[in-house]
Amino acid sequence: MKDLIIIGGGGFAKEVLWLANDCNRKVIGVLDDNEETHQSIIQGSRVLGSISSWVEYSDCEFVIAIGSPRTRFQVYEKMLEKGNPQFSTLIHPSVKYSNTVEFGKGAIVCAGTILTVDVKVGNHNILNLNVTVGHECNFSDFVTIAPMAAVSGNVSLSKYVEIGTGALVRQGLSIGRGAMLGMGAILTKNISELAVFAGNPAKKLKELSEI
Incomplete structure (x- = not known):
């Protein structure tokens, strides 16, 4: 099973980090566009950088942990601009x-x-x-x-x-x-x-x- 990266650094992302732990998934970090959060720790996982930097971790799987459907879709489209990320369920x-x-x-x-x-x-x-x-x-x-x-x-x-x-x-x-x-x-x-x-x-x- 591939390592996992959480997209988004808000409240729901914190819950998804907990969920991933219960699923025995190894989370190597979080990606979020809020630069103030970069290198901070969320629920034990480091914010590695902006969402567009997912290409540096293309051997991982991703989940978009953002509650708003519209925002989640916009983030998905932004990720696709740089390639074909693998998404985990x-x-x-x-x-x-x-x-x-x-x-x-x-x-x-x-x-x-x-x-x-x-x-x-x-x-x-x-x-x-x-x-x-x-x-x-x-x-x-x-x-x-x-x-x-x-x-x-x-x-x-x-x-x-x-x-x-x-x-x-x-x-x-x-x-x-x-x-x-x-x-x-x-x-x-x-x-x-x-x-x-x-x-x-x-x-x-x-x-x-x-x-």
């Missing part, structure tokens, strides 16, 4: 899932999460602590689901969707590209792309700019 040992669940490259699945059957988790998805995912869900790339969210069966999430902490999604729904569902929201109808929904039942608050 991190699944905490406590995660429960059937043999019909598929995980994409670069996905991060945190402790306590449960995925049932016929679930597809896209590339560079983040499923945070204690998320539950029902049968036949299909998540596209760069999706973020915050802690304690519950996604019922047969739900479709398009690219860059973000679901807030403790939100509930009724079965059979779809959430469009770049949309956001707020913390604690209860979703009972489909969400169009780039829309922000919140509340109980969730209602549209505004629209976001293009990705």
Whole structure:
């Protein structure tokens, strides 16, 4: 198994360093564009330099530990400008899932999460602590689901969707590209792309700019 480098130096990156340790992965360092953090120590790992310097460690694997789907995608695109990095998938040992669940490259699945059957988790998805995912869900790339969210069966999430902490999604729904569902929201109808929904039942608050 190859050595691992964490991309990003924020709070979620600290959690992913802990996750990687539980997965018995050797982390050789962190890359972050905040120059003030360079050579500092985060959760026992040194910040080796900026994200673009990943090419100096091309024999390693990487995970992008940045919660925002949009920012995560921008970092991914920036990395691709310099080559073809190898991305690792991190699944905490406590995660429960059937043999019909598929995980994409670069996905991060945190402790306590449960995925049932016929679930597809896209590339560079983040499923945070204690998320539950029902049968036949299909998540596209760069999706973020915050802690304690519950996604019922047969739900479709398009690219860059973000679901807030403790939100509930009724079965059979779809959430469009770049949309956001707020913390604690209860979703009972489909969400169009780039829309922000919140509340109980969730209602549209505004629209976001293009990705």
